[in-house]
Each structure stands twice: as C-alpha cells, then as structure tokens.
Amino acid sequence: MQSTDISRPDYFHKVVDCQWACPAHTPVPEYIRLIADRRYTDAYMINWKSNVFPGILGRTCDRPCEPACRRGRVEEEPVAICRLKRVAADNKSGFAALLPKVAPHNGKKIACIGAGPASLTVARDLAPLGYEVHVYDADKKAGGMIRSQIPRFRLPEEVIDEEVGYITALGPVMHLQQRVESMKALLAEGYDAIFVGTGAPRGRDLDIPGRKEAAANIHIGIDWLSNVSFEHTNKIGRRVIVLGGGNTAMDCCRTARRLGGEDVKVIVRSGFEEMKASPWEKEDAIGEDIPILNYLVPKAFIHDGGKLTGMTFEKVKAEKDAKGRRNLVPTGEPDQHFDCDDVLVAVGQENSFPWIERDIGMTFDKWNMPIVGEETMQSSIPNVFFGGDAAFGPKNIIWAVAHGHAAAVSIDMFLNDQDISIRPAPGVTVISQKMGIHEWSYDNDIANDSRYKVPHRDKAVSLKDVKAEVELGFDQILGFKEAQRCLNCDVQTVFTPKVCIECDACVDICPMDCITFTEDGDEAELRTRLTAPAINLGQDLYVADGLPTGRVMVKDEDVCLHCGLCAERCPTGAWDMQKHLIDITQAGPKCRTR
Amino acid sequence: MTYILKPKLHHPSLPKNALGFTRRDYEGRVSTLCAGCGHDSISAAIIQAVWELSIEPHRVAKISGIGCSSKTPDYFLSQSHGFNSVHGRMPSVLTGANLANRDLIYLGVSGDGDSASIGLGQFAHSIRRGVNMSYIVENNGVYGLTKGQFSATSDKGSKSKKGVENTESGIDLVALALQLGATYVGRSFSGDKEQLVPLIKGALSHHGPAFLDVISPCVAFNNHTGSTKSFDYVREHNEAVNRLDVILGRTPITAEYKAGEVREVTQHDGSVLRLRKLHDDYDPTDKIGAANYLQERHAEGEIVTGLLYVDPEATDLHDRLDTTARPLNQLNTADLTPGADALAKINASLR
Numbered sequence: 041m042q043s044t045d046i047s048r049p050d051y052f053h054k055v056v057d058c059q060w061a062c063p064a065h066t067p068v069p070e071y072i073r074l075i076a077d078r079r080y081t082d083a084y085m086i087n088w089k090s091n092v093f094p095g096i097l098g099r100t101c102d103r104p105c106e107p108a109c110r111r112g113r114v115e116e117e118p119v120a121i122c123r124l125k126r127v128a129a130d131n132k133s134g135f136a137a138l139l140p141k142v143a144p145h146n147g148k149k150i151a152c153i154g155a156g157p158a159s160l161t162v163a164r165d166l167a168p169l170g171y172e173v174h175v176y177d178a179d180k181k182a183g184g185m186i187r188s189q190i191p192r193f194r195l196p197e198e199v200i201d202e203e204v205g206y207i208t209a210l211g212p213v214m215h216l217q218q219r220v221e222s223m224k225a226l227l228a229e230g231y232d233a234i235f236v237g238t239g240a241p242r243g244r245d246l247d248i249p250g251r252k253e254a255a256a257n258i259h260i261g262i263d264w265l266s267n268v269s270f271e272h273t274n275k276i277g278r279r280v281i282v283l284g285g286g287n288t289a290m291d292c293c294r295t296a297r298r299l300g301g302e303d304v305k306v307i308v309r310s311g312f313e314e315m316k317a318s319p320w321e322k323e324d325a326i327g328e329d330i331p332i333l334n335y336l337v338p339k340a341f342i343h344d345g346g347k348l349t350g351m352t353f354e355k356v357k358a359e360k361d362a363k364g365r366r367n368l369v370p371t372g373e374p375d376q377h378f379d380c381d382d383v384l385v386a387v388g389q390e391n392s393f394p395w396i397e398r399d400i401g402m403t404f405d406k407w408n409m410p411i412v413g414e415e416t417m418q419s420s421i422p423n424v425f426f427g428g429d430a431a432f433g434p435k436n437i438i439w440a441v442a443h444g445h446a447a448a449v450s451i452d453m454f455l456n457d458q459d460i461s462i463r464p465a466p467g468v469t470v471i472s473q474k475m476g477i478h479e480w481s482y483d484n485d486i487a488n489d490s491r492y493k494v495p496h497r498d499k500a501v502s503l504k505d506v507k508a509e510v511e512l513g514f515d516q517i518l519g520f521k522e523a524q525r526c527l528n529c530d531v532q533t534v535f536t537p538k539v540c541i542e543c544d545a546c547v548d549i550c551p552m553d554c555i556t557f558t559e560d561g562d563e564a565e566l567r568t569r570l571t572a573p574a575i576n577l578g579q580d581l582y583v584a585d586g587l588p589t590g591r592v593m594v595k596d597e598d599v600c601l602h603c604g605l606c607a608e609r610c611p612t613g614a615w616d617m618q619k620h621l622i623d624i625t626q627a628g629p630k631c632r633t634r
Numbered sequence: 635m636t637y638i639l640k641p642k643l644h645h646p647s648l649p650k651n652a653l654g655f656t657r658r659d660y661e662g663r664v665s666t667l668c669a670g671c672g673h674d675s676i677s678a679a680i681i682q683a684v685w686e687l688s689i690e691p692h693r694v695a696k697i698s699g700i701g702c703s704s705k706t707p708d709y710f711l712s713q714s715h716g717f718n719s720v721h722g723r724m725p726s727v728l729t730g731a732n733l734a735n736r737d738l739i740y741l742g743v744s745g746d747g748d749s750a751s752i753g754l755g756q757f758a759h760s761i762r763r764g765v766n767m768s769y770i771v772e773n774n775g776v777y778g779l780t781k782g783q784f785s786a787t788s789d790k791g792s793k794s795k796k797g798v799e800n801t802e803s804g805i806d807l808v809a810l811a812l813q814l815g816a817t818y819v820g821r822s823f824s825g826d827k828e829q830l831v832p833l834i835k836g837a838l839s840h841h842g843p844a845f846l847d848v849i850s851p852c853v854a855f856n857n858h859t860g861s862t863k864s865f866d867y868v869r870e871h872n873e874a875v876n877r878l879d880v881i882l883g884r885t886p887i888t889a890e891y892k893a894g895e896v897r898e899v900t901q902h903d904g905s906v907l908r909l910r911k912l913h914d915d916y917d918p919t920d921k922i923g924a925a926n927y928l929q930e931r932h933a934e935g936e937i938v939t940g941l942l943y944v945d946p947e948a949t950d951l952h953d954r955l956d957t958t959a960r961p962l963n964q965l966n967t968a969d970l971t972p973g974a975d976a977l978a979k980i981n982a983s984l985r
Contacts, residue, residue, distance in 0.1 A: 114643045478636055478669075486641035541865050543670040543853060544825060548678040551641045551658075553648070572645040589869060601641055608636050611670025611853040 156184020161444025277381025722753025
C-alpha cells in the first residue's frame with residue numbers, strides 16, 4: 041500500500057474528526073485545551089474567528105462534530121463539544137477590546153441581503169479589510185432566523201444582541217426594516233459584489249381537507265415561532281398538535297408548552313429514528329411531557345363550522361420495495377383521530393426568490409433554485425454570491441457561517457482579480473509537544489469520566505416562562521471536567537521510519553492496539569491482519585515504509601487515544617507527538633497570495 | 635519512565651479468552667525500564683501466552699531474582715502470585731515453592747547476570763533436579779543496571795558500546811540446559827513475538843523443566859554495531875529451525891499444512907506441539923543432534939532459534955521423589971499425624 045503522505049494538510053485534518061466534520065472547521069481540541077486552562081477569552085477568540093457566533097452556537101448548534109468525536113468510538117458518548125463552546129462564551133472577559141481593527145476604506149462596496157448568520161459572516165470577514173459593507177434586512181433587528189425562529193428559552197436575546205453587536209461594531213452599514221424588493225434595482229446601484237443570504241423563509245403548508253375552513257387555528261411553524269419571538273403571539277390553546285419531525289417541530293412543541301399548551305403532542309409521518317430532529321432535541325421535548333407519535337400521515341383537519349376540533353391520521357408502516365427503498369404504506373388499520381384546539385405545521389421550509397427578476401441573466405434550476413458554485417458560492421452572475429439556506433436549501437447556522445466564509449473569500453479574491461475556482465489551502469502549524477524525555481506540553485493522561493450532563497433549570501419554573509433559559513450551562517468546574525475528556529486528536533502521532541529500530545515498544549504499550557509492524561499488502565487485505573482488525577473504513581491507515589526489515593508500520597487511526605505512550609516508550613524518537621493546527625484561510629491577504 | 639498510567643480504555647473489538655478475560659486483564663504496571671527495552675516485549679509475549687492459554691491468573695507464581703529482567707514480573711500478570719527474591723536465588727525459591735504447592739504454574743524470570751553469573755549454580759541444579767517450571771532468561775549480554783559491562787553470556791569478540799572487545803568466552807545457557815537435563819529447551823528473540831509467544835505457551839504447558847533463552851537487546855547499552863545481541867545482528871543471524879503451534883486438549887485443528895512440512899509431538903499429558911519445519915533435517919527430540927547442531931551453527935556465528943529440544947515423556951521432581959499428590963497447604967491434621975498405629979507399621983517395615 042502507498043505510504044501515507046502526511047505533508048498533505050487533509051491527512052491529519054481528517055484525524056481531528058470534530059474539526060473535519062465541522063462545516064467551518066473550528067479547531068475544537070485547541071479551544072477545549074484553553075478552556076481546561078481557564079483561558080476562556082482565548083478559547084472564545086478561536087471560536088469567534090472560525091464560527092463567528094460561539095455563544096449562539098454553544099446553545100443551538102446542530103453539532104456535526106459530536107457524532108464524529110473519537111471519544112464516542114472508544115467509550116459511550118462523545119465530548120460535549122457544543123456546550124464547552126458555551127463555557128468559553130459565558131466566562132470570557134474584555135472581548136470587545138480584541139475585535140479586529142478596521143482597515144481604511146478600500147473603495148469597494150458590498151451589499152449583503154438578509155441579516156442572518158450567512159450575511160453577518162460575510163460582513164464580519166470583509167468589513168475589517170476595508171470593504172464598505174451594506175446589510176439589508178426586513179426585520180427591526182439583525183440576526184435573521186437566529187432571532188426570529190429560535191425560542192428564547194434556548195437562546196436568550198442578550199446573547200444574540202452581544203454577538204451580532206460584535207459584527208455591527210466593525211462598521212457595516214445596517215439597512216434594517218428595509219426589504220430588498222428587486223435584484224435588478226440593487227444591481228443598478230453599483231455594488232462591486234452582492235451576497236444573498238436570505239435564508240429559507242417560507243414554511244411549507246399542508247393542503248388537506250379542512251385547511252381553509254379551520255385556518256384560524258392552524259399556524260405555519262416558523263411564522264408562529266417568529267410571532268412568539270417578536271411578542272405578537274403570547275398564548276395557544278390547551279390541546280396542541282405539532283406536525284413534523286424536525287428541529288422546528290421540537291421548538292414549536294416546547295414553545296407551545298410554555299404558552300398554555302397542556303396537552304401538546306408531536307405527530308410525525310416517519311418512524312422515531314428517521315426523524316430529522318437532533319436526538320437531544322427530541323429528548324428535551326419528551327422530557328417536557330410531549331409525546332411523539334410516529335407513522336401517522338395527516339389526512340384531514342376536522343372542524344365544527346370553521347372551529348378546529350381535531351385531526352385525523354392514516355396509520356402507515358415502513359416497507360422496503362424491490363429496489364431497497366423505504367416507503368411508507370398504509371397498514372389498513374382504521375384512521376386515528378386526535379382532538380385539538382390548535383395545530384402547528386412544521387413540515388419543512390422552502391426557498392423563495394420572488395424578488396429576483398428572471399430576466400437579469402441569473403440561471404435557476406428546475407426547482408427554482410439559483411445555480412451556485414459549491415465551493416465558490418458564486419451564482420451565474422459573477423459578482424453575485426449566495427450562502428446559507430438561500431444557496432442550497434435549509435441547513436443550519438454552522439453551515440450558513442461556513443458558506444459566509446467561503447463567499448467572503450470568493451468576493452475578496454474576485455475583487456482582487458484572482459481565480460476564485462482555485463481555493464486557498466489551509467494554514468498548517470506543526471509543533472512538537474516534547475518537553476523533556478517523557479513529558480509533553482499537553483495533558484496526555486486520559487480521563488475516564490463519562491460525559492457530564494448540562495444542568496437544567498427546574499422544569500416547573502422553565503415551563504411557566506418562555507424566556508427562561510432551560511439549560512444553565514456547565515460552570516467552570518464541570519467545564520474543566522468535561523474538557524478533560526477531550527482526546528487531543530490534533531496532537532498527531534508522527535512516525536519517522538528511518539530512525540525506527542523495530543523494537544515493538546510502541547506496539548506493546550498502545551492501549552488501543554493501533555500499531556502493527558507487518559509485511560506490506562493492499563489496503564483491504566492489510567486491514568484484516570493488524571494487531572486489532574481495522575473495520576472502520578471511514579478512518580485511514582497511516583502506513584510508513586523504509587524500515588530496516590522491509591516491513592511497514594501500519595497505524596489504524598480509528599481509536600487512537602493520542603495518549604502519546606507510543607512516543608514515550610520509543611527509544612529513538614521515531615514516534616513524536618506533534619500538534620497540527622489547521623487554520624482555514626479566510627478572506628484577506630492570505631487568500632490572495634497568487 | 636512513563637508518568638501516566640496506561641489508559642483503561644481498550645479497542646472495542648478486543649477479544650476475550652475462555653475465562654472471559656481480555657489480554658488487558660493480564661497486564662501489570664507500566665514498565666519503568668528504558669524505553670524500547672527488549673524485556674518489555676517479552677513481558678508482552680508472556681501476557682499474550684497466558685491469555686491465550688486461558689490460565690486463571692491466581693494459578694501462576696512468577697518468581698524472579700535481581701536485575702532489569704527480574705523487575706519485569708511487576709509489569710505483567712498483576713493478579714498472580716509473585717516473589718522478587720535475592721540475586722541469583724530465583725531457582726531455589728522456585729524449587730521450594732514448587733515442592734510446597736505443586737498445583738501452581740511456575741514462571742521463573744531471570745537474566746543473564748542473574749542466571750549465568752551469580753546464580754549459575756542455582757540455575758544448574760534446579761534444571762538437573764527437574765523442577766516443573768518455565769525458566770525464562772531475558773538475555774541481553776550486558777549488565778544494564780550498572781551501565782553496560784559485559785555479562786557472562788556476552789560472546790567472545792563482541793564489542794561494548796565504547797568499542798572495547800570482549801576477550802572472555804560466553805556461556806551458552808541453552809547448551810548448558812540441554813546437558814543438565816532440561817526437557818523443553820528453546821531460544822527466541824524479543825523482537826519476534828510470532829515465534830516467542832508459542833514457545834512460552836509450550837513451556838507453560840510442558841510437564842518438566844522448561845528453559846527458554848530469549849535474546850533481548852539492551853537498547854541503552856548493547857544495541858550498537860559490533861554487538862552480537864543487537865536488533866540488527868540478531869535479525870541478520872537468526873536461524874529458526876521451526877515454528878511452533880501449541881494445541882491443548884481437543885481443540886479442533888484448523889490450519890492447513892502441506893505434507894512433510896509439519897511434525898507433531900504429542901506429550902505425555904495429551905497436548906500436541908505442532909512444529910512447522912523450517913529446517914529439513916532438524917529433529918527436536920534428538921538431544922545429541924540438537925547439541926551438535928547448536929555447536930556447529932554457533933561456530934558459524936549463527937543464532938539458532940525455535941524449539942530446540944523436547945522430551946515428550948518428561949517427568950519432574952515430584953514424580954521422582956514420589957511426593958504427596960496434594961499441595962502441602964491442603965494436608966490436614968489426619969494426613970500429617972497419622973497416629974501411633976501408622977508409626978508402628980513403619981517401624982515394623984524397617985525391622
């Protein structure tokens with residue numbers, strides 16, 4: 041098998057599973073170490089640079105990092121990465137003084153449409169470089185869906201104000217309560233580049249019998265949440281049905297519980313496992329006495345002369361067809377009826393671009409979505425870029441941030457006459473962690489603790505107040521303990537074959553049986569004859585040849601604890617623990633070096 | 635020195651033996667020997683062998699003398715009995731323990747200083763008495779704890795780290811053990827666990843004095859050019875005569891071998907030693923042939939490894955002394971004071 045090229049930044053980046061899985065590639069272990077060291081402001085800065093909204097994401101992120109976390113493969117549960125981010129945000133101090141200095145105006149004007157996470161990321165990346173950034177939004181305050189759709193009991197308004205404030209402090213011109221009605225008109229205003237970050241603002245409706253007649257008590261989920269957020273709505277009926285299985289449905293049902301809903305249930309077409317909502321959000325809903333009923337397809341709204349009284353559902357089951365696809369087919373059982381006073385429909389969101397004229401040269405696909413470059417975020421009009429839910433349909437905040445960074449890089453390169461299709465490589469810093477003969481500058485001892493639970497506010501209290509934050513966050517002590525569970529996967533095991541004497545010390549000490557010295561072979565065959573079988577094909581084998589006996593060193597990256605014992609027991613320094621810090625290149629001089 | 639404990643976490647697919655233990659359950663403390671020491675590989679091989687044999691840890695007594703090698707019982711089988719005895723006196727302590735309790739499995743761990751210098755007499759007599767034990771010498775050819783002087787097993791002509799040549803003859807413990815009546819004799823190399831683990835398993839299941847000379851490079855003082863016990867030298871001059879599989883009880887035989895490649899030796903207790911031949915004419919049951927072959931190859935500068943000699947009909951000290959079948963701690967008052975009638979009978983038989 042080909043020897044591993046460890047000089048490729050992606051190789052060791054992939055070993056840092058959390059960072060690799062994060063759309064914004066936040067250097068997770070680096071900030072977790074800083075939290076353990078009580079350097080909260082520094083930890084916050086790393087996050088802020090990478091994901092722009094650490095306090096917000098530390099409460100609401102979809103956490104793609106956590107299912108990827110190596111800890112989840114070596115014991116029960118991953119590190120509570122998301123909630124550690126909040127510890128940094130909660131305990132930092134004097135951050136405003138650390139904001140970047142804004143460079144003198146460079147003569148270029150950018151318009152960002154929508155003031156949600158994608159647009160604000162673009163503004164944050166470009167404003168300090170000297171661009172004149174104009175942000176347009178229809179709402180009174182900036183924040184977009186962060187402010188309108190996420191309930192206050194998950195995300196207090198002060199946190200939004202603070203983190204949005206760090207961006208507005210960089211000097212973008214905020215055009216609030218100003219809806220952009222025409223792309224054509226905006227293009228005529230002479231902006232050098234335009235970024236569209238308008239989200240997926242339209243909640244999908246459910247066109248079944250009774251919808252029109254009972255309309256007064258049927259609400260579109262995201263619109264209703266937004267009305268609650270802006271305090272236009274403050275109550276709901278006693279019996280509420282929430283339709284849909286995503287995170288919006290979870291927000292709807294929990295909000296309903298706080299506005300007078302006593303008998304709130306979620307009813308979903310799919311099975312429980314297939315629901316789109318994050319497992320912890322389902323868990324929180326169930327914890328608030330909200331049953332989730334599965335395999336029920338809405339059939340009709342039942343009303344009494346226009347007054348909603350309930351809903352009927354058809355019972356279905358999942359079956360695989362001849363091609364192995366899962367289909368929901370009726371079971372033939374009688375329809376089920378549930379009484380209710382209100383229904384919240386949270387069955388999906390759609391993009392909507394009525395304000396983009398179709399005769400301005402922008403190409404749309406058959407689903408009426410603009411054609412956007414996956415890496416460049418560029419539309420078919422070269423100086424118009426898209427990001428967030430507006431680009432490829434509904435995703436989440438962290439994806440919006442990642443899109444924002446990519447679009448900012450594209451805009452910066454584009455306006456500096458660079459080829460935006462050649463993306464800048466990440467910055468990589470490599471530092472050996474060796475301090476003495478057997479000492480390392482990171483804490484290599486492995487904590488045996490199980491994942492700590494985030495303390496919650498008393499249920500009786502939190503269910504009475506839609507603004508009372510349910511999660512109280514880790515305090516400093518719990519934060520330290522949870523941080524110690526991190527395996528420091530960015531401290532890489534780096535092997536130098538030419539000094540190896542094949543004494544087997546690393547093989548003998550490795551607690552996870554990761555290392556093997558054996559005859560070379562092709563990868564599939566090699567995986568079967570290692571010290572422990574390498575069955576996780578998603579994880580690479582680190583292969584090195586050039587050993588005295590002609591064998592190869594094979595290390596299965598899968599469950600390595602990065603404890604450094606291989607390097608500690610190595611007599612010749614063939615193993616070394618080296619921190620590989622991978623820093624994704626953002627807009628600025630570094631991305632336009634060509 | 636390693637300052638952290640070896641993490642408790644282990645590979646999710648770590649297998650269990652017939653007793654439900656993983657290999658990790660047979661480990662000891664983290665080694666305090668120099669990083670890369672061959673002895674640590676031997677400890678790992680012992681752990682692997684005892685785990686594979688599904689031996690209950692409390693049935694093993696590990697006994698050692700003094701030296702780097704004799705520290706190692708701390709690094710394996712932490713749930714077993716242990717006795718870190720006086721320099722060179724492991725064989726006597728082991729003999730005593732064995733006589734008192736014949737039910738345990740005795741693992742003597744020693745080094746070239748402990749066995750070939752101060753303890754040479756002890757070594758010789760425990761072998762010739764036929765104590766049922768596995769006697770492992772972790773042989774690195776130097777006194778590591780006192781910074782690398784030549785030991786008694788260091789080959790004549792071998793060079794020290796500073797380039798000084800050894801002018802004295804080396805003791806070949808394998809040749810001695812053969813001559814003294816060891817009934818299971820092997821030599822191996824710490825850097826070749828595929829060979830070493832089965833040899834240890836064979837020794838542990840052999841009924842009689844089993845002796846293993848394991849060449850174990852001293853990374854700190856004897857792993858340089860000019861040394862005959864360095865990783866490179868041993869790898870270059872290693873002449874393995876066979877590869878061993880140990881088959882206990884009625885374990886079905888699954889591996890396939892070509893005819894003529896394998897020789898099976900069935901021991902007295904029914905266990906089978908299956909030897910894959912690497913050398914056509916080598917007969918491991920021929921003691922004189924083995925001794926001659928060792929001398930020939932030694933003269934050529936080769937190191938012969940593998941299972942060199944086995945006597946399938948071996949007996950031990952208890953058999954020869956016709957001792958009581960039970961350990962002494964299981965004998966009760968009735969057994970130990972049979973009464974005046976019994977004494978009268980004995981006296982009568984002597985008249």
